[in-house]
Amino acid sequence: MKIEDYLDREMLAIGVANVMAGALENTLFTHERALMVVPGGTSPGPIFDALSAASVDWDRVDVTLTDERWVDETSDRSNGALLRRRLLVDRAAAARFKPLYRDGMDVDAGAADVSGDLADTLPISVLLLGMGADMHTASLFPGAEGLDAALAPDAPVALPIHAEGQEPRISLSAHVLNDAMSKHLVIFGAEKRAALERAMDLTPQDAPIAAVLEDITVHWAD
Ligand SMILES: O=C1O[C@H](COP(=O)(O)O)[C@@H](O)[C@H](O)[C@H]1O
Numbered sequence: 001m002k003i004e005d006y007l008d009r010e011m012l013a014i015g016v017a018n019v020m021a022g023a024l025e026n027t028l029f030t031h032e033r034a035l036m037v038v039p040g041g042t043s044p045g046p047i048f049d050a051l052s053a054a055s056v057d058w059d060r061v062d063v064t065l066t067d068e069r070w071v072d073e074t075s076d077r078s079n080g081a082l083l084r085r086r087l088l089v090d091r092a093a094a095a096r097f098k099p100l101y102r103d104g105m106d107v108d109a110g111a112a113d114v115s116g117d118l119a120d121t122l123p124i125s126v127l128l129l130g131m132g133a134d135m136h137t138a139s140l141f142p143g144a145e146g147l148d149a150a151l152a153p154d155a156p157v158a159l160p161i162h163a164e165g166q167e168p169r170i171s172l173s174a175h176v177l178n179d180a181m182s183k184h185l186v187i188f189g190a191e192k193r194a195a196l197e198r199a200m201d202l203t204p205q206d207a208p209i210a211a212v213l214e215d216i217t218v219h220w221a222d
Helices: 010-032 045-051 081-087 090-094 105-119 145-153 174-178 189-199 208-212
Strands: 002-005 036-040 061-065 067-069 125-128 159-160 169-172 182-188 215-219
Touching: 010 036, 010 045, 010 182, 010 215, 045 081, 061 081, 067 081, 105 159, 105 169, 145 159, 145 182, 145 208, 174 208, 182 189, 182 208, 189 208, 189 215
Parallel strands: 002 215, 036 061, 036 125, 125 182, 182 215
Antiparallel strands: 067 169, 159 169
């Protein structure tokens, strides 16, 4: 694990967008298409703003999410809606978005459908993860129903997750995230930095972020 510290969040957003755009270009140099996987939540918006303007061959890029709340895109809880507003605009509007939410399906049927849909596009070329102060990443929450299945080495691509106090969710499984060719984690503030340091001594059951830290670059600003 490598940690990059930035002077402030704006510098981080520009820096991470550049790194991701470079990793996409590297993939597209040797592959017909690239798969970029990004988080939702509150942290990545400014990175998306910068990345959407990057000069990348976007029409050869598939984009999906690390996880999704099981709500449709009219909800302000929808990670997919965030992507459409902040990432899939400007030059990046030419990318092909593969949403994780399935209208009219419950989360179990939806996860099976997503697993089939994404199987042919793997491995992930470029991955950006977020993390909560509770050490969850994607929708892999400590203590959640579905966490053990999502941590299994033979887990399907995507699984339903039920965490206390949360709407049902769908998450990519730990091995799919961990196998990404270029892996990045964005965290802000002292609380999350301390949580990440604690996670390194914990099991993925207690600190799910620990399952995906192999060869990752952590991007941090206060
Ligand atoms: O619920 C979620 O939380 C994590 C962390 O979000 P943040 O708001 O603390 O940045 C996020 O990575 C994940 O995609 C999202 O669904």
